[in-house]
Amino acid sequence: MQPGFSWVITPNRGAAVLTLSGELDIATAPECGRCMAEAIASTEPARVVVDMKGVEFCDSSGLSVLVSALSGAEASGGVLVLCELHPRVQRVLNVTGLNRRFRSYATVPEAIAALPRPITS
Numbered sequence: 001m002q003p004g005f006s007w008v009i010t011p012n013r014g015a016a017v018l019t020l021s022g023e024l025d026i027a028t029a030p031e032c033g034r035c036m037a038e039a040i041a042s043t044e045p046a047r048v049v050v051d052m053k054g055v056e057f058c059d060s061s062g063l064s065v066l067v068s069a070l071s072g073a074e075a076s077g078g079v080l081v082l083c084e085l086h087p088r089v090q091r092v093l094n095v096t097g098l099n100r101r102f103r104s105y106a107t108v109p110e111a112i113a114a115l116p117r118p119i120t121s
Contacts, residue, residue: 005024005031006020007020007031009035009038011042012049012112015048015049016039016046017048017108018036018039019053019054020032020051023057024055024065024066025061025062028062032065036066036072040076043078045077045079046078047079048073048079048081049080049083050080050081050082051083051084052082056086063096066098066102070102079115079116081103081114082111083111084105084108085104
């Protein structure tokens with residue numbers, strides 16, 4: 001694990017809650033990409049809530065990982081949403097226009113409640 005960056009995946013009501021902590025930058029982007037892939041693969045279809053309350057900085061490398069993860073989740077018929085965005089990270093999303101690409105929520109419970117329900121047979 002990259003120093004200063006940590007993550008944990010917690011199952012919650014049929015979703016994978018990926019809690020990130022630390023800076024999301026060029027040094028941590030590869031590790032973040034791996035944990036995003038693990039979270040996406042942990043539910044079928046992907047139902048991922050990325051809890052960003054512990055992320056105060058995100059550069060273009062971090063944005064690239066987020067966009068790739070979102071595209072990967074959607075390509076498999078799933079969904080990936082963000083929650084608990086730090087104001088600096090929200091500003092980066094707003095400035096880049098990615099706030100229109102990502103759905104974001106104030107809290108994890110709110111994000112989970114907004115996810116489409118998995119289809120069961």
